Amino acid sequence: MTDRFLNLELAQARWLVVLTLLLGLILDTMMSLQDAQLLAPPMTLLFLMYWSAQFLKNTHLIAAFILGLLLDALYQTILGTHALIFITITFIMLRYRLLFRSHSVLQQALVMVFYLFVYQFLSYLLYAPILDQQQSIRFWLMPFTGLIIWPILALSLRWLTQKLYTH
Structure with a gap:
């Protein structure tokens, strides 16, 4: 990452963050309508993890809670379960985000596999799917699709942010 991107504040990129999180909800909605729901990672969570790692002065826990509630409404699950999962994963990301940011995008993708396994494990415990x-x-292979998607998502968002906000 460039130094200019590291100095970017959330207030400067607020609309980009909101639009990408909305895009994540739209993609999750599209996946819930398809048979690919079991294999596709929650895009909202991936976008949330990206922005949580980028803005060091913000915790994003409120965003995690709200997005989790929206996914509970989308998937028609018990209200608050996705919020609990999202807050848990976001908290883990916040504890290690400086280390996470220091890795290359491919190493970050391997870390994201761990976060997505946590998501799947908590989903399995809370929902007990048959x-x-x-x-x-x-x-159980869903985290590995996140391994493929993360580099594309991270590099795209990095490029877009640099294109829009560095001059």
Whole structure:
């Protein structure tokens, strides 16, 4: 990352953050309508993790709570369960975000696999889904699709932020 991007404040990129989180909700809505829901990672969580790592002066816990409630409404799950999962994962990210930012994008993708495994494990505990053999394999392989998606997402958002906010 460049030094200019490191000095960017949330207030400067607020609309970009809001629009990308909204895009994440839209993508999650589209995935919930498809059969790919078990294999696709929650894009809202990926966008939230990216922005949580970028802005050091903000915690994003309120955003995690609100986005979790919106996903609970979207997936028609018990209200607050996604919020609990999102806050837990965001808290872990906040504890290690300086270390996370120091890694290359590929190393960050490996760390994101861990975060997505935490998401899947907590989802499995809270929702106790009934899965057949094929669905179970796709359910537990979801973090590895995040491994593929993270570098594309992180590099795209980095490029977009630098393009819009550094002159």
